[in-house]
Amino acid sequence: MTRASDMFSREFRLPDLGEGLTEAEIVRWLVQVGDVVAVDQPVVEVETAKAMVEVPCPYGGVVTARYGDEGTELPVGSPLLTVAVGAPSSTAPGAGAAVPGAAALGAAVSGTRTSGGEDEGSGNVLVGYGTQAPAARRRRVRPPAPGAAAGHRSPGTPSSVDRTAAAPPAGPATPVRRPVREEPPPVDGDGSGRRADGPVPVISPLVRRLARENGLDLRQLAGSGPDGLITRADVEHALRTGVSAQSAPSAVRPPQSPTGAPAPATTAPARASGTRVPLKGVRGAVADKLSRSRREIPDATCWVDADATELTRARRRMNEAGGPKISLLALLARICTSALARFPELNSTVDADAREVVRLDEVHLGFAAQTERGLVVPVVKGAHTRDTESLSAEFARLTEAARTGTLTPADLTGGTFTLNNYGVFGVDGSTPIINHPEAAMLGVGRIVPKPWVHEGELAVRQVVQLSLTFDHRVCDGGTAGGFLRYVADCVEQPAVLLRTL
Structure with a gap:
């Protein structure tokens, strides 16, 4: 039987999820205290600003503590789990308490130890997130002596439900004491309670x-x-x-007017009553990106009506011929990649620090998708190298992943140009906000029958409104107009695309 003396604890911390993410919210625990987990078994489902992912644990053993309740937001590096894993074979005299779940522990921890008996991580790294072994061996830190002052509780402190499970598995019972919050640091002369000669440490x-x-x-x-x-x-x-x-110390400099004189004192507005929905997760990330786009990008929009009758007929004939179904979005995407090859200025980004426009070699095409969790923009990588069938299949895959909440951070980043089909909402036109740090976005309205002059006669045709919102720093109106006109010509006469196939 595996005994307490034959085991030791490993703490698994929230890993770096990639793409600059600094925190994640616990959505659902997949294990309970006392459960036996295997190496790389998913233990918790978290939501980041990019996507919802399952986080695997690199250690196999018995879960002795969980840190954070569902709904808790933790910074990267905060403890998630404590796992009791197999230790070197030395046994302390007198140890006799068996660890819960130890009967099944041997198989679970078999993948966590090297030939020398040292515990190691699995080393696996997933796309955008993952686990890995520590870079170097670290000495275990002795626990503080009894009676030492307890530190303030961090976001990773075990919840009240799991706190008792984090205690050592053997030894005399001791009363569980709640952590005591430390007193604030000594107050400086300005009464702020913090040093006035340096930045305030924040998580992000x-x-x-x-x-x-x-x-x-x-x-x-x-x-x-x-x-x-x-x-x-x-x-x-x-x-x-x-x-x-208003609670700020008097040493803080008051706001200045453009003339340099102190601005008139204002009182903080009363907080409105009503239901408050926190801007966090995907919705918060979208809000931050759109706000940044409005602040930094001098955008402009041009639009044109186009006769999409021939495009819809061509799609219908493609699908009637058999084979994988072709979506209208895939046809529009193929038109976009052809247009970007002619007008590469719009497949670019602006390096504001270097004051340079960076024209990108590859087209990674994002498309807006509305889900229950909010607006997301999955990205079709290498769209310029794909044919219409491949584009249609990738759109279908990413759309399904968006609906089920299984998009990875890699699926949501790296876009260079965005296609926004807001026509699915039943609207004709829009002036969308550019998806920072891209330089342009093509908007497509609904396709509806309208009176149209066709070959010199009035007829009812399938008409769509196209709009292009672009960063005026990367090109002028002539380039933007040329791009949009080429897209409209391809919509009206799909045979135009034959020149670039």
């Missing part, structure tokens, strides 16, 4: 911007993160409890 730039936009002085807050780090939860709690810019 998003936290600093959230505080700035709400007039909140971060020096007034005591962070709940490791080493007093201020988290988003700290800022949101301060805003809920009424802490505002």
Whole structure:
């Protein structure tokens, strides 16, 4: 029987999920305390600003503690689980308490140990996120002596349900004590409670911007993160409890008017009553990106009506001929890649720091998809190398993944141009916001029968409105107009595409 002396604990922390993500929200635990887990078994489902993913644990053993309830938002590096795994064969005298679930532990931990008996991670790295073994061996830190002052609780502290399970599996029972929050650091002369000669430590730039936009002085807050780090939860709690810019110390410089004189004092507006929906996860990421686009990109929009009768007929004949079905979106995407080959200025991005326009060699085509979790923009990689059938299949795959919430961060990043088919909502036109840091977006309205002059006579034709929103820094109106006119010509006469096939 595996005994407590034959085991030791490994702490699994929230891994770096890639693409600059700094935090994730626990959506659903897949294991309970006391469960036996195998190497690389998914243990928790988390939602990031990019997607919802299952996180695998690199250790096999018995779960002795879980950190964070469902709905809790944790920064990268925070503890997720403590797992009791097999230890080297030495046995301490007198150890006798068996570990729960130890009967099935041998098979679970077999993949976690090297020939020398040292515990290792699985080493697996998934697309956009994953687990890996530590870069070097680390000495285990002795637990603090009894009576040592307890630190403040970090976001990774076990919940009240699981706290008892985190105790050592053997030894005399000791009363469970709740962690005591440390007192704030000594107050400086300005009364702020923080040093005035350095930046305030925050978990991410998003936290600093959230505080700035709400007039909140971060020096007034005591962070709940490791080493007093201020988290988003700290800022949101301060805003809920009424802490505002008025509580800032007098040493803070008052706002200045354009002439240099102090601006008139203003009082913080009363917080409106009603249902509050937090901007986090995918919805929060979309809000941040759209706001940044509006701040940084000088955009302009041009549009044109086009007769899509021949395009819809061509699609119908393709599908009647057999083989995989071709979607209208795939035909429009093929037209876009052909147009971008003629007008490469629109497949670019702006490096504002270097004051350069970077024209990109590859077309990674994003398309807007509305889901229950909000708007997402999956990306078809290498769209310029795909034919219409391949584009149609990839659109179908990514659309299904978006609906089921299984898109990976890699599926949602790296776009260079976006196709927005807002016609599915029954609208004719729109002036969309560019998907930062791209330089342009093509919008497609609904295709509806309208009176149209065709070959000199009035007829009822299938008409669609096309719009192009572009970054005016990368090109002028002539280039944008030429791109949109070429797209419209291909919609009206699909045979135009034969020149580039």
